[in-house]
Amino acid sequence: MSGAAFPTTDTVDFLVIGAGAAGGVVAKELATAGFQVVVLEQGPYLSERDYSHDEIKYTFMPGLTNDPKVQPVTYRKSEAERARPMKAIEYGRQVGGGSVHFTANYWRFHESDFHERSLYGAVSGADLADWPISYADLEPYYTKAEYDLGISGLAGANPFEAPRSKPYPLPPMPVKSSGVLFERAARKLGLHPFPAPVAILSQPYQGRAACVNCGFCESFGCEMRAKSSTLVSVIPIAEKTGRCEIRPDCYVRKIETDDTGRATGAIYFDRNRREVFQRAKAVFVCANGVETPKLLLLSKSTRFPEGLANSSGVVGKYLMWDNGGEAQGLFEHPLNEYKGIQVTRLIHDYYAADAKRGFYGGGGIDARFDFYPAGFALHGLPPDAPRWGSEYKQMFETYFNRTMMLMAHTTSLPVAKNTITLDPDVKDAWGLPAFRVTYEYHPDDAATMKWMMEKQIEILEAAGAKKTWSQPWDVVDNMPSRHLMGTCRMGNDPATSVVNAQSLTHDVPNLFLVDGSNFVTSARQQPTATIQALAYRAADYAIRAAKRGELR
Amino acid sequence: MAAWPEILAAQKHARTAAGPPPAHFETLDADTAKEIEAIAAQIIPSTGGPGAREAGVIYFIDRALSTFAADDRETYRSGMAQLQQKRQELFPKSTSIASLTGQQQISLIRQVETSSFFELLCTYTVLGFLGNPSYGGNRGKAGWHEIGFENRMVYEPPFGFYDAEVNREPIGEEKK
Numbered sequence: 001m002s003g004a005a006f007p008t009t010d011t012v013d014f015l016v017i018g019a020g021a022a023g024g025v026v027a028k029e030l031a032t033a034g035f036q037v038v039v040l041e042q043g044p045y046l047s048e049r050d051y052s053h054d055e056i057k058y059t060f061m062p063g064l065t066n067d068p069k070v071q072p073v074t075y076r077k078s079e080a081e082r083a084r085p086m087k088a089i090e091y092g093r094q095v096g097g098g099s100v101h102f103t104a105n106y107w108r109f110h111e112s113d114f115h116e117r118s119l120y121g122a123v124s125g126a127d128l129a130d131w132p133i134s135y136a137d138l139e140p141y142y143t144k145a146e147y148d149l150g151i152s153g154l155a156g157a158n159p160f161e162a163p164r165s166k167p168y169p170l171p172p173m174p175v176k177s178s179g180v181l182f183e184r185a186a187r188k189l190g191l192h193p194f195p196a197p198v199a200i201l202s203q204p205y206q207g208r209a210a211c212v213n214c215g216f217c218e219s220f221g222c223e224m225r226a227k228s229s230t231l232v233s234v235i236p237i238a239e240k241t242g243r244c245e246i247r248p249d250c251y252v253r254k255i256e257t258d259d260t261g262r263a264t265g266a267i268y269f270d271r272n273r274r275e276v277f278q279r280a281k282a283v284f285v286c287a288n289g290v291e292t293p294k295l296l297l298l299s300k301s302t303r304f305p306e307g308l309a310n311s312s313g314v315v316g317k318y319l320m321w322d323n324g325g326e327a328q329g330l331f332e333h334p335l336n337e338y339k340g341i342q343v344t345r346l347i348h349d350y351y352a353a354d355a356k357r358g359f360y361g362g363g364g365i366d367a368r369f370d371f372y373p374a375g376f377a378l379h380g381l382p383p384d385a386p387r388w389g390s391e392y393k394q395m396f397e398t399y400f401n402r403t404m405m406l407m408a409h410t411t412s413l414p415v416a417k418n419t420i421t422l423d424p425d426v427k428d429a430w431g432l433p434a435f436r437v438t439y440e441y442h443p444d445d446a447a448t449m450k451w452m453m454e455k456q457i458e459i460l461e462a463a464g465a466k467k468t469w470s471q472p473w474d475v476v477d478n479m480p481s482r483h484l485m486g487t488c489r490m491g492n493d494p495a496t497s498v499v500n501a502q503s504l505t506h507d508v509p510n511l512f513l514v515d516g517s518n519f520v521t522s523a524r525q526q527p528t529a530t531i532q533a534l535a536y537r538a539a540d541y542a543i544r545a546a547k548r549g550e551l552r
Numbered sequence: 553m554a555a556w557p558e559i560l561a562a563q564k565h566a567r568t569a570a571g572p573p574p575a576h577f578e579t580l581d582a583d584t585a586k587e588i589e590a591i592a593a594q595i596i597p598s599t600g601g602p603g604a605r606e607a608g609v610i611y612f613i614d615r616a617l618s619t620f621a622a623d624d625r626e627t628y629r630s631g632m633a634q635l636q637q638k639r640q641e642l643f644p645k646s647t648s649i650a651s652l653t654g655q656q657q658i659s660l661i662r663q664v665e666t667s668s669f670f671e672l673l674c675t676y677t678v679l680g681f682l683g684n685p686s687y688g689g690n691r692g693k694a695g696w697h698e699i700g701f702e703n704r705m706v707y708e709p710p711f712g713f714y715d716a717e718v719n720r721e722p723i724g725e726e727k728k
Contacts, residue, residue: 053703056683061620177712212706223705333713338701340711373682373701378675388595388661388674393603393698400699401712 003239003246004036008276012036013546015265015280017252017295020097021528022515022535023286024230025145028237029539031244035546038245038278039238040268042291043094045248048232051221055372058219064101065090070429077440077475083423088437090480091288095248096221096231098288098482099528103218103342104199104227106151107364107526108142108533111135111162112352116521120353123360126413126442127318131520132492132501133537135162141533141540149532150205150228153197160192160348170202172344173211177335178404179344182367185463186347196343196366199228199528208232213340218370250276253432255283255299255308255511263308263511269430282510282542282551286535289319289484289516293420294435296488296498296513309488309505309513312495316420318486319439320412320522324363325449325473326370327406327456328380329465334401337369350455351524353411361448363410363524365456369403376400382469406460408452409525412485413442420487441475449473483527488517503538510551514538577611578618579625583648585610587632588673590650594657595677602694604677612680612689624672631669638663 006012014030016023019041031037046064057063066073066087074083092098112119114131122128139162145151147169155167172195175183179195186193200217201210211226225232238244249271256264256277265279285292293316299308307315346366353362371380377396380403386392418440422433441449453470460468471477491497494506503514514535516527523530545551577585592604592613604610617625639649639660646652652660664670680689682696690696696703710716 052684054684054686056679056687060679174709174711175715176709177714180714180718213709213711214705214707331714334700335714336700336712339707340709373696373699374679377678377682377699387671388665389658390597390599393596394600397601397699400701 003244004242006036006038006245008278010036011265011279011281012038013281014038014284014542015040015278015282016284016286017266018042018097018285018287018291018515019095019230019235019246019248020092020286020288020515021099021230021531023284024096024099024235024238025148025532025535026284026286026514026539027244027246028148028234029536030543031238031241033543034243035543036243037238038247038280040250040252040266040278041095041246041248042251043092043248045095045246046221048221048223048225051223053214053216053220053223055374058101059372059375063219064092064094064221066093072426072428072434074423074426074434074436076436076438079417079438083436083438085426087480088439089290089484090482091290091484095235095246096229099199099229100221100227100231101219102482102528105343105366105526106146106153106197106199106529107524108162108529109135109138109523110160110348110351113521113523116353120355120360123413123444126360126415126444128360128414129489129491129496129520132490137501138530138533138537139163139165141536142529144536145529145532149199149230149233150201150208151197151199152202154195157194158192158348160351168197170205172196173198173200173202173341174213175344176337176340178337178367178369181331181335181404181463182345182406182459185459188462189459191347191349191459193345193347196346198341198343200341201226201228206233211341215338215340216372218342251430252287252295253298253430255285255295257301257303257308257508261303261508263508273430282512282546284512284514284538284542286515289487289519290420290435290437292513292515292517293487294422297422298432304507309498309507309511311507312498314489314496315498316487317416317418318414318489319418319420319437320414320483320486320519321418321439321441321445321475322478322481322483322525323410323412323441323445323449323522324408324525325453325456325470327453327460327468327470328382328403329406329460329463330399330467331402331404331463331465335369335404336401337404338372338401342370343368350452357451359444359447359451360413361411361444363408363448363452364526365406365408365452365459368405368407370405370407373400376403382467406456408449408456410448410452411445411524412522413445414486414489414521415442439475439481446473483516483522483525485516485519485522485527488513489520490518491520502541503534504541512538512542577614580610580614580617584632585614586650587636587648588613588628590652590657591635591661591673592677592680594654594661595674596681601698604681606691607681607689607694608691609677609680609689611691612683612687613676615688616676616679627669627672631667631672634669635660635664
């Protein structure tokens with residue numbers, strides 16, 4: 001922490017709400033362009049010295065994520081049900097947000113992902129729509145993100161990927177046994193495996209050291225600063241300008257507007273739960289796909305009775321989920337998958353939708369091992385394994401180093417009745433309504449996952465697995481969702497979307513929203529690269545607009 | 553190598569985070585601890601190597617009930633009371649779970665294995681066996697040793713059998 005410190009009585013140029021994957025990028029872009037920026041972050045300001053390899057703390061307790069004891073989440077499958085408390089969604093809650101604890105998969109969208117409606121037509125029961133931007137509009141910003149943050153990968157290795165203006169700044173990470181087995185099997189089946197693009201340094205980069213393969217990426221903060229979170233990459237640059245203040249432990253409850261309908265700043269609870277009003281000339285909400293719509297719904301006024309920027313009524317609608325199934329295989333020799341980053345190889349052969357399958361959707365499949373020791377013994381064994389006793393012990397001891405997983409990442413269709421709303425009954429520790437998640441798979445989402453599961457098992461068998469098994473995939477088993485998308489969708493028509501092609505709200509001329517909530521479609525999961533590309537693009541627009549005097 | 557000072561700092565941090573094991577129980581009384589330990593030792597027995605007993609799982613459970621899992625104390629109290637009742641039904645002459653034979657303990661557990669309390673006990677036993685030793689269990693890293701988990705900060709490839717096998721092939725190299 002070495003940035004600026006603005007008196008709260010100042011009207012700063014930009015207020016950024018949320019210091020995560022998007023907010024960190026926006027703060028750095030705005031501050032380096034010469035603007036004053038205050039960033040309000042719900043969670044604490046931690047560093048690599050605060051992190052550890054403590055599985056209990058980071059996977060069995062909230063660790064780096066939202067704690068339902070203080071911020072309850074309620075869930076129901078449909079409007080007909082009464083929602084009950086359940087950690088249906090999970091997000092990173094500290095400076096750096098989800099970019100601190102994510103697995104670091106960093107996929108660009110394909111060109112087709114921006115035009116699915118035009119390419120494939122309507123899907124019954126879903127509101128599939130084209131994005132108002134194309135891959136070509138976003139490409140320069142994907143490249144900027146990859147170079148600013150530090151992404152490892154191999155350009156050209158994925159025959160299905162969209163054109164790139166530059167290779168990755170860093171070569172791929174070392175392959176693991178899961179990657180080798182997967183690559184062999186996939187090639188045998190005529191598929192096209194490629195090294196996983198990840199936000200982890202394979203070599204020293206911009207003053208940070210390379211990854212040392214400790215294996216504690218997913219759910220953990222990186223003790224080596226080798227995971228390219230915004231916390232260790234762009235936020236320090238923002239602070240170094242002397243124009244950016246990161247204000248942690250600040251929980252925003254309302255965005256204020258003036259008589260003309262412009263945003264004037266935000267009211268937040270500081271760490272002592274004291275209410276503070278921070279004025280700004282323009283506001284960016286980068287709070288994530290559930291906190292952003294929640295804040296808009298909380299920011300009601302006589303001018304905006306249905307919530308801020310919600311004249312369309314779609315704020316909170318079209319929540320899309322972290323879809324995909326898990327299949328595991330047991331192998332003869334030790335894989336020692338606990339060493340090294342989680343994912344080193346994947347395929348995009350089944351990414352494109354194909355009407356011949358009889359449903360809409362597709363996905364990628366990666367080879368990984370998602371488990372740490374206790375989690376594996378509790379959740380990693382085949383469903384028919386004993387749960388206690390000497391056979392159980394022998395199984396988890398034998399299987400731990402001989403198991404790998406194939407994980408699919410599949411379409412989540414935009415469905416209007418899948419929503420984030422304010423729970424009418426349950427309140428959080430600050431007295432604000434809990435957010436209520438209403439979500440059920442579209443039938444095609446479920447069909448995609450089942451179809452992909454057959455492919456996953458086929459690949460595991462081709463790899464020589466002695467035994468294969470899969471996890472159940474009812475939506476309740478696929479919780480919490482960590483990819484939070486679609487709830488303030490982007491579009492050209494103010495009647496059916498919340499933000500325009502620049503991530504600026506249709507209704508409020510100085511209010512930007514940029515995070516997963518912008519997503520019109522979910523592509524095939526792995527939203528972080530696109531969230532960050534959108535953030536660079538929105539910041540670029542905001543800087544030009546501010547210099548023209550449009551944001552006042 | 554620019555990374556070494558950071559590695560040393562991280563390892564030092566990991567060492568200081570792991571405190572010494574407690575000398576006594578904070579929440580459980582000695583008799584209850586013995587009873588719970590007898591069940592835990594059937595969940596992860598000492599066959600073929602150290603089990604829940606040798607790994608000090610009971611110290612983990614006591615520490616958990618004293619700290620982050622204090623809310624579960626009542627569940628343990630009522631769960632153990634039901635278990636004792638079941639023991640008296642099955643083995644009327646017995647005085648404790650710990651004094652039953654291994655086979656008797658297994659028969660007792662079979663009667664309750666689908667109960668939520670037993671599932672909770674399984675979870676705690678596994679956490680105490682394979683979780684970070686700083687919580688009082690996994691003594692001497694016995695659990696990690698059993699499964700072959702090294703918990704080092706740095707590993708060099710090859711990591712496993714299959715990547716070692718192809719290590720000479722140019723997998724992952726930059727295409728020209």
